[in-house]
Amino acid sequence: MAAENRTEPGLRDRFRAQVRQEVKAAALRQLAEGGPEALSLNAIAKQVGMTGPALYRYFTNRDGLLTELVIDAYGDLASALARAADADATDAVARLAAVVRAFRTWALTEPHRYRLLFRAPLQGYDAHSTSLVEASQPAMTVVLDVVGALAKPDTAVPDGPAVQFREWMKRHGIEDVPEAVAARTTMLWAHLHGLVSLEIEGNFSSMGIDPGTLYETEVKDFVRSL
Structure with missing residues (x-):
């Protein structure tokens, strides 16, 4: 018994x-x-x-379930990016390219989960709660790492954004990342998110544009800019 x-x-x-x-x-x-x-x-x-x-x-309620789905999705995205970064640990350019390609691949494979993370939140739902912000950080940390291996850390950043980046990094315990790296990473994230969001909503199809080619061009231009 x-x-x-x-x-x-x-x-x-x-x-x-x-x-x-x-x-x-x-x-x-x-x-x-x-x-x-x-x-x-x-x-x-x-x-x-x-x-x-x-x-x-x-x-407990719909929002509780939604929060767990968001946290799960952030975890899966971070894992996909980390696997891509680890695939070639010796070539900084290849690592960056692999990570941003993995970002697009995950979004195209899981468009409903991608929208859950990056579209406008539901009315009344706190999409910026501490638990969700913390869940989003591992994916960003991977991107910060691969960009940091290539970006020039001493590149000047305007005072206003520099202060904001320092405060953001301090809140997440990543104060050792130069403001220039944080700024470049944020711009890359914004550009790729814009392209991916347009692609999964079918906007490029009506324009007759190959989104894959456009995405690769953006990646190459970003690497050159570093």
């Missing part, structure tokens, strides 16, 4: 983890079909075979 009691919590924990994963999978399907606005706990409950009230034992 004692041995049975010892194993029971483990079984409950595994069952709870399994249910939570099933709920997240159902939520991701909803996101893919209709975006964050379509997220419905009652609909998810039906898909996984439980009642709405029962689902609240696993997630």
